[in-house]
Amino acid sequence: MVYISPLAGAYPDSVTTEIVASAEVPWVFSSVEEEYTALRQRRALFDFSHLGRIKISGRGALDFLQEQVARDITYLFPEKSLTSLMLDEEGRPFDVVVVYKVQGGYILETSVGHGAATLERLRAAAPDEVEVTDLSEELAVVGIEGPFAWEVLGRLYEPQLTGLPYQGVATIEWEGEEVRVSRTGFTGEYGYKLYLPVAAASKAWHLMLEETPPAGYAALETAMLEMRQPMLHREVGPEDNVVRCGLNWMVELDKEDYIGREALGEQAESEPDYLTVGFTAPADLDIATGSTVIAGGELEIGTVAHTVHSPTLHARIGLARTKAEWTTFGLELEVQAPDGARAPIRTVAAPFLIPFSWSVPIL
Amino acid sequence: MPTLEELREQVDRRKEMCAQVKQLVVDRLDVPVEPQWITDDQPLFGRGLELDSVDALELVVGLEYDFAVSVTDDQLDVFGSVARLAEHIEAEL
Numbered sequence: 001m002v003y004i005s006p007l008a009g010a011y012p013d014s015v016t017t018e019i020v021a022s023a024e025v026p027w028v029f030s031s032v033e034e035e036y037t038a039l040r041q042r043r044a045l046f047d048f049s050h051l052g053r054i055k056i057s058g059r060g061a062l063d064f065l066q067e068q069v070a071r072d073i074t075y076l077f078p079e080k081s082l083t084s085l086m087l088d089e090e091g092r093p094f095d096v097v098v099v100y101k102v103q104g105g106y107i108l109e110t111s112v113g114h115g116a117a118t119l120e121r122l123r124a125a126a127p128d129e130v131e132v133t134d135l136s137e138e139l140a141v142v143g144i145e146g147p148f149a150w151e152v153l154g155r156l157y158e159p160q161l162t163g164l165p166y167q168g169v170a171t172i173e174w175e176g177e178e179v180r181v182s183r184t185g186f187t188g189e190y191g192y193k194l195y196l197p198v199a200a201a202s203k204a205w206h207l208m209l210e211e212t213p214p215a216g217y218a219a220l221e222t223a224m225l226e227m228r229q230p231m232l233h234r235e236v237g238p239e240d241n242v243v244r245c246g247l248n249w250m251v252e253l254d255k256e257d258y259i260g261r262e263a264l265g266e267q268a269e270s271e272p273d274y275l276t277v278g279f280t281a282p283a284d285l286d287i288a289t290g291s292t293v294i295a296g297g298e299l300e301i302g303t304v305a306h307t308v309h310s311p312t313l314h315a316r317i318g319l320a321r322t323k324a325e326w327t328t329f330g331l332e333l334e335v336q337a338p339d340g341a342r343a344p345i346r347t348v349a350a351p352f353l354i355p356f357s358w359s360v361p362i363l
Numbered sequence: 364m365p366t367l368e369e370l371r372e373q374v375d376r377r378k379e380m381c382a383q384v385k386q387l388v389v390d391r392l393d394v395p396v397e398p399q400w401i402t403d404d405q406p407l408f409g410r411g412l413e414l415d416s417v418d419a420l421e422l423v424v425g426l427e428y429d430f431a432v433s434v435t436d437d438q439l440d441v442f443g444s445v446a447r448l449a450e451h452i453e454a455e456l
Contacts (some may be wrong), residue, residue, distance in 0.1 A: 296368075
């Protein structure tokens, strides 16, 4: 079943939508370029309700969740969130989740459109003393990202929110409702999510819309790739694992006993066969996923995983999965389309660009 | 377009540089991770290795000591990842 956001009725008529995993997301509200520019230069409003949100509570909540996520949440406190991979038994990425400690348990935020799959897995595995509750109809998630996103947050809600550190979480009262605010953006800019009941979320959306344009997932995914923020639905193929995808930083090897840990250990102890590298290409080049990457005009070393157009760089940017012995930055290579046509690419060090927010102090 | 031999030489040099940067990060900042488990594109600040501004200063000192390479205030981008740091060192050497 396709998930539709409780805020979908508030979108302007101009919106176009796409299906991402199991959610119908707003893809473009006005134009990708305009929305991207607002995000990178000032701020943009997002409906992040397509991220699944699942409460895990009960006496065994901590132990249960520890088995599910690949990073240690023992010392997770309410004022800080933690981002982790969930793996499958074969040590492949299953979901990227943000874990929040809340009264009586935890909230697990899934990646876009992955709420139903993660909910199903948790419900199937939960012991009797653990309660798994779907919050996706009860709470909506409004996001705001950009170098000046903090201005709106401080002015409309609570001045102290501007001081929220990266991955920090604060709970405020607004319009008589409890609102959980986290600084857990996706784009490298100052980015915040507001968890609030659906009716209040609708009010917040309209209030913020007065001075912040909405942006869709087309602009969001562009900005995420520019930062090498993981998007499993675009980047992970059936043969890929944590190491191949370069997601080592979202798992912990010194944590034991979680799903996929044994297989992950085998990945860590073996020489990788393929790795992931970013590349840039001429802006007008249309590169199909699966195109072959060629070195020295003759040697096939990998394939293209995903590309988008970067307005800031005036280039097509992408990720390629290449043989590990050939994976590094700064190489002049070629891609070959299925029809045999070849075009130049250059591998680059991540991130593709440095966000404006890095040079904008919060006042 | 460079030949395979030229590319091989570039790859070997950059992989070696990245390995040295990872060792520098682990040694200087006491990061509890095996250097080889850090990926070239791993974010250093915020997400990723979760370093902070004090760590950045320590890295600047380490780069000067180990590579005789400086980082100025307007070169924030070099801290984007291990590979970004390696790229900066290669350009400065």
